[in-house]
Structures are given as C-alpha cells and as structure tokens.
Amino acid sequence: MATITTRRLDNEKDSHMKSAFCAACGACAYLSGNPSAHMEPSRDGPRPFVPNTEQGILDRSACPGIGIDYPRLYSAHYGRHPESWLTGIIMKVRTGYASDSAIRLAGASGGVITRVLQYLLETGRIDGAVVAKQGVPSAMKASAFIATTPQEVLDCAGSVYIQVPMIPALARFEPGKRYAFVGTPEQTAALRELQRRGDARARQVEFVLGPYTGTALSPRALEYYLRSNHVGKNDVVTSVRWRAGKWPGHLEIRTASGIVLQSPKVYYNFLIPFFVTETSLLSRDFCNEFADLAVGDAWSPKFENAGEGGVSVVVTRTPEMEAIVSEMSDKGLLTLEEADPAKAGDMHGHMLDFKKRGGYLRGRMRRFFGRPAPDYGYRPAKIALSRRLVEGVISSVFFLCRTAPARWVVCRIPERILGPLFNWIRLRWKAVSRPTKRKGLAKYDVIITSAAVDNSRIEPSALK
Ligand SMILES: Cc1cc2nc3c(=O)[nH]c(=O)nc-3n(C[C@H](O)[C@H](O)[C@H](O)COP(=O)(O)OP(=O)(O)OC[C@H]3O[C@@H](n4cnc5c(N)ncnc54)[C@H](O)[C@@H]3O)c2cc1C
Structure with a gap:
C-alpha cells in the first residue's frame, strides 16, 4: 500500500472539512489503507466509499477537491514555475494527428494519445497504460483499465465525458513494472502529488498523458438524454460512444430494443449547463499542466472546415516526451506541424478564461456562500470589473440550469429544437463575450498564495 504518512485530524476543528468537495479522482480511496475502500457510482458521479470501521477514514493528502498546491508542485516536479500560468510549461506545441487513419478515426481528435501510448508499449518503454474505458462495468459507466497491448489501448481510444476515477488503478500495478497514466488535469496533478510524496506505485508511472479538459458531465446527463428521447426505463443501454464517427464526432447510444440515438457533438453540448460537474466549474487547469504530453482538439476554422478528420493540439512539457x-x-507515425504557442493558445482562449479567471471567481463565490472550494495556491493578479460581471451571468445560468425544474423542462424539449438552438446561443454568447473574456488574458499574471495544503484525513460523510 501507499507509504505516505498521514495523521487523523480532529474533524470538528479541521479547517479542511469545510473545504472538501469531491473531484472523483479516487486518490483518497487509494490512500485510505483499507482494502475495501473504493469509488462507488452515484447519479452525480463516482464518490469514495469506505466501510464504517476504525479504518473508515479517507486520506485526502493528495486531494484535488481540497486543492493541490500548484506552485509547490511546479517547484517539486519541474523545478520551476511556468512562464505562462495559462498553459503551463511547454517544450513545443504542434498540431497534427496519428498517421494511421484507423487510429485517427478512433481517437477523440487526432488519435495522438492512443498512438503515443501504443508506441511506448511497442518500444518497451512501459509494460502497461492506465486508460479510461467506457462500458465497464456496464454500458452507461466507465472505469480505469490497464492496457498491456496496442490493441487494448486502441479499444479505449476516445473521450469519456463522465468522470472516471483513475488513481485507484495504481493499486493494481505489478511490482517492478513501468506504466503510463492518462488522466484529466485533477487526476494528473493528484498523481504528481503522490509522486512528490514518494508513493511507490505512483513512482512506477514513467509517462503521464492527458487531454485538455473543459467540462465533464454528471451521469444524470445520460439518464435525462434517454428520457428526452423517450427511451423506456426497461430498454437496457448496450453501448455509449461519446465521439463516434468522423471528427468532431457524435454521441451514439444503442439500446437492447435496437434504438440508435445519435447527436452531433455541437448539439449535445446543450447538456453542459444542466449537468456540468462541480470539478469542471472549479478547476483552474485546462491544459493538463502536469501531463508530459497534453492534447486537445484543434478548434480552428483551418482544421474544422478541412473535412479530413480530427486534428489535435499537441503539447510536450518534458525533454523525454519531446x-x-x-x-x-x-518515423512518420505522427503527422505533425510545429505551431506558435500563442496562436495555438488562441484556439482555446474561451476555455482558458473559463478556468483561469472563471474558476477562481466561482470558487470565491462558493466560499462566500459557505460552500467548499479548492485552493490551488495561486490566484489571478487582476480581474477587470467587466469580467466579474460576465461571470455573474455565467454563474447565474449554471445555477438556474442545474436546478431540478430546469432539468425537468429541458428533458421535455426535443433535441432537434434544443441542439441547434443551444448551438446558436453558444456561438452568439461567445461572440458577444469574446472581447471581455479575452481582454487581458494574454497577460495573465498571478499572485502566489500557497496555502500549504497539509496531510489530512476526514470522514467520507464530509464530502459534498
Ligand atoms: C471530460 C473531457 C473534456 C474535454 N474538454 C475539452 C475541451 O473543452 N477542449 C478541447 O480542446 N479538448 C477537450 N478534451 C480533450 C479531447 O476530447 C481529446 O481527448 C483530446 O483532444 C485527445 O485526443 P486524442 O484523439 O489524442 O485522444 P485519444 O487518442 O482518443 O485518447 C484519449 C485517451 O484519453 C483517455 N480518456 C478519455 N476520457 C477520459 C477521462 N474522462 N478520464 C481519463 N482518461 C480519459 C482514453 O482512455 C484514451 O486513452 C476533453 C476531454 C475530456 C475527457
């Protein structure tokens, strides 16, 4: 088990109790020292479960829900802070895709993560790769899977837009073997935190890869989506693919009775305001700052209209991965073109602002109302009043949409109306808010607050 030393705090007095919410990474279950601890599925996403015994305490010493101290982790992992707190440390930025067209098509954007993982296996640099697999243990759920062959890696290609606890997979590592790990930003930061603290299994991870991560959905989104399409409760879902077909792909759900639901990515995005996870709203890391290789969709008219298939933005952060x-x-395995980091960053300006300024403002707002929010050890140096006002609109929309009546209503509007309508509103909103959201973003200065996040152990019931 993990070799990290922990201490049990007095829950009544522990200030971390007030700052606990769950990012569903599973680090606490992994660290609990209790073999029965695990992540239990719920309608809001996986949550840690520890049997109610003396050992029934969650170890949240690497918990992104409390907040991982990014400045400290930067110093420990990279030996320095990034020049840009927007995108993290960068060796090179490229755009491109896996040269093998089958891998490119299977991938969420260009299949780059899949191809790199396969190559790491093929060249003997790793013995296995921790990846996410939709359909395990059942079609509507997803789990961490340790792939040991290129085919198994390919079978797990594509994005999964519900939270998948990846850290507990470390417990399945075999001694002496080397692994790659794929995770969302909270998970890769938690993994680096474990490595920083000397966790033996975390140190078996040689390479960390991760997607840029904007928003993930609560599992309720799928339930509502099925109801809104009049799929009966007894009609069992047999498969879910989030980005099936040609880029940018479509959501595809199949049921036992033969129903096949398909919704283009830009349409089913309407689920986001109604079912977005708390982690998506509070995270400050979009570009997966602690992944050796971070990959996102190349959202740019140049690639979107080329009609040739998915293209990724590919960022290397370490000399080894570069x-x-x-x-x-x-070797011609990846088709890549070097890109100007500033221009590549511009493709994701909206989401960078959503995380780096919006995430901070939403966290402050939550604390103001006495709710838990993570502390990442830094904050934006300055946020203009206009941006704060825009956040008022954004947060109000999220607040209203996530209420039960709003979800009830949305479930009753046919997707053929809601999808195009939402897409139209989204594009108009992006155009209107663009000047405010981009203003000052290029010069994103931060103030290091480093609220040394301490080892802490708390009761699972404290998780919000
Ligand atoms: C929840 C989520 C939100 C995203 N939001 C954005 C966004 O706003 N903007 C943007 O540009 N890109 C976003 N992405 C990234 C994008 O969808 C692609 O994952 C990325 O471009 C990599 O593409 P690829 O073809 O190289 O990956 P692939 O070759 O398809 O490989 C993806 C790998 O990631 C693993 N994986 C998939 N989902 C998860 C998950 N939930 N947790 C852990 N591992 C996972 C898969 O098992 C696979 O190994 C998001 C991804 C996710 C999972």
Whole structure:
C-alpha cells in the first residue's frame, strides 16, 4: 500500500472539512489503507466509499477537491514555475494527428494519445497504460483499465465525458513494472502529488498523458438524454460512444430494443449547463499542466472546415516526451506541424478564461456562500470589473440550469429544437463575450498564495 504518512485530524476543528468537495479522482480511496475502500457510482458521479470501521477514514493528502498546491508542485516536479500560468510549461506545441487513419478515426481528435501510448508499449518503454474505458462495468459507466497491448489501448481510444476515477488503478500495478497514466488535469496533478510524496506505485508511472479538459458531465446527463428521447426505463443501454464517427464526432447510444440515438457533438453540448460537474466549474487547469504530453482538439476554422478528420493540439512539457514525439514524427507515425504557442493558445482562449479567471471567481463565490472550494495556491493578479460581471451571468445560468425544474423542462424539449438552438446561443454568447473574456488574458499574471495544503484525513460523510 501507499507509504505516505498521514495523521487523523480532529474533524470538528479541521479547517479542511469545510473545504472538501469531491473531484472523483479516487486518490483518497487509494490512500485510505483499507482494502475495501473504493469509488462507488452515484447519479452525480463516482464518490469514495469506505466501510464504517476504525479504518473508515479517507486520506485526502493528495486531494484535488481540497486543492493541490500548484506552485509547490511546479517547484517539486519541474523545478520551476511556468512562464505562462495559462498553459503551463511547454517544450513545443504542434498540431497534427496519428498517421494511421484507423487510429485517427478512433481517437477523440487526432488519435495522438492512443498512438503515443501504443508506441511506448511497442518500444518497451512501459509494460502497461492506465486508460479510461467506457462500458465497464456496464454500458452507461466507465472505469480505469490497464492496457498491456496496442490493441487494448486502441479499444479505449476516445473521450469519456463522465468522470472516471483513475488513481485507484495504481493499486493494481505489478511490482517492478513501468506504466503510463492518462488522466484529466485533477487526476494528473493528484498523481504528481503522490509522486512528490514518494508513493511507490505512483513512482512506477514513467509517462503521464492527458487531454485538455473543459467540462465533464454528471451521469444524470445520460439518464435525462434517454428520457428526452423517450427511451423506456426497461430498454437496457448496450453501448455509449461519446465521439463516434468522423471528427468532431457524435454521441451514439444503442439500446437492447435496437434504438440508435445519435447527436452531433455541437448539439449535445446543450447538456453542459444542466449537468456540468462541480470539478469542471472549479478547476483552474485546462491544459493538463502536469501531463508530459497534453492534447486537445484543434478548434480552428483551418482544421474544422478541412473535412479530413480530427486534428489535435499537441503539447510536450518534458525533454523525454519531446524526444519521443519528435522520434515518432520522424518515423512518420505522427503527422505533425510545429505551431506558435500563442496562436495555438488562441484556439482555446474561451476555455482558458473559463478556468483561469472563471474558476477562481466561482470558487470565491462558493466560499462566500459557505460552500467548499479548492485552493490551488495561486490566484489571478487582476480581474477587470467587466469580467466579474460576465461571470455573474455565467454563474447565474449554471445555477438556474442545474436546478431540478430546469432539468425537468429541458428533458421535455426535443433535441432537434434544443441542439441547434443551444448551438446558436453558444456561438452568439461567445461572440458577444469574446472581447471581455479575452481582454487581458494574454497577460495573465498571478499572485502566489500557497496555502500549504497539509496531510489530512476526514470522514467520507464530509464530502459534498
Ligand atoms: C471530460 C473531457 C473534456 C474535454 N474538454 C475539452 C475541451 O473543452 N477542449 C478541447 O480542446 N479538448 C477537450 N478534451 C480533450 C479531447 O476530447 C481529446 O481527448 C483530446 O483532444 C485527445 O485526443 P486524442 O484523439 O489524442 O485522444 P485519444 O487518442 O482518443 O485518447 C484519449 C485517451 O484519453 C483517455 N480518456 C478519455 N476520457 C477520459 C477521462 N474522462 N478520464 C481519463 N482518461 C480519459 C482514453 O482512455 C484514451 O486513452 C476533453 C476531454 C475530456 C475527457
């Protein structure tokens, strides 16, 4: 088990109790020292479960829900702070895709993560890769899976837009073997925190890869989506694919009675305001700052209208990963073109602002109302009044949409109306808010607050 030393705090007095919400990474279950601890599925996403015994205490010493101290982790992991707190430390930015068209098509954007994982296995650099697999243990759920062959990696290609607890997979590592780990930003930061603290299994991870992560959905989104499409409760779902078909892909759900629901990605995005996870709203990391290789969709008219298939933005953060990606490019396994980091960053300006300024403002707002919010050890140096006002609109929309009556209503509007309508509103809103959301973003200065997050152990019932 994990070798981290922990202490049990007096829950009544522990200030961390007030700052506990769950990012569903599973680090606490992994660290609890109790073999029965696990992540239990719920309608709001996976939550830690520890049997009610003396050992029934969650170890949240690497918990992104409390907030991982990013400045400290940067110093420990990279030996320095990033020049840009927007995108993190960058060796090179490229745009491109896996040269093998089947892998490119299977991937969420360009299949780059899948191809790199396969290459790490093929070249003997790793023995296994921790990836997310939709359909395990049942079609509507997703779990961490340790792939040991290129085919198994390919079978797990694509994005899963519900939370998947990835950290507990570390408990299944075999001694002496080396692994790659794929995770969302909270998970990769938690993994690095475990490595920083000397966790033996976390240190078996040689390479960390991760998607840029904007928003994930609560599992309720799928339930509502099925109801809104009049799928009966007894009609069992047999498969869910979030980005089936040609980029940007569509949600595809199949049921036992033969129903096949398909919804283009830009349409089913209407589920986001109604079912977005708390983690998505509070996280400050969009670009997966602690992944050696971070990959996002290349949202740009140049690629979106080319109609040739998915294209990824590919960021290397360490010399080792840079050497591997460049080797793969030289061998023709990846088709890549170097990009100007500023221009590449512009493709994701909206989401960078959503996380880096919006995430901070939403966290402050939650604390104001006495609700838990993570502390990442830094804050934006300045946020203009206009941006704060825009946040008022954004947060109000999220607040209203996530209420039970709003969800009830949305479930009754046909998707053929809601999808295009939402897409139209989204594009108009992006155009209107663009000047405010982009203003000052290029010069995103931060103030380090480093509220040393301490080892802490708390009762599972304290999780919000
Ligand atoms: C929840 C979520 C939100 C995202 N939001 C954005 C966004 O706003 N903007 C943007 O540009 N890109 C976003 N992405 C990233 C994008 O969807 C692609 O994952 C990324 O471009 C990598 O593409 P790829 O083809 O190289 O990956 P692939 O080759 O398809 O490989 C993806 C790998 O990630 C693993 N994986 C998938 N989902 C998860 C998960 N939930 N947790 C852990 N591992 C997972 C898979 O098992 C697979 O190994 C998001 C991804 C996720 C999972």
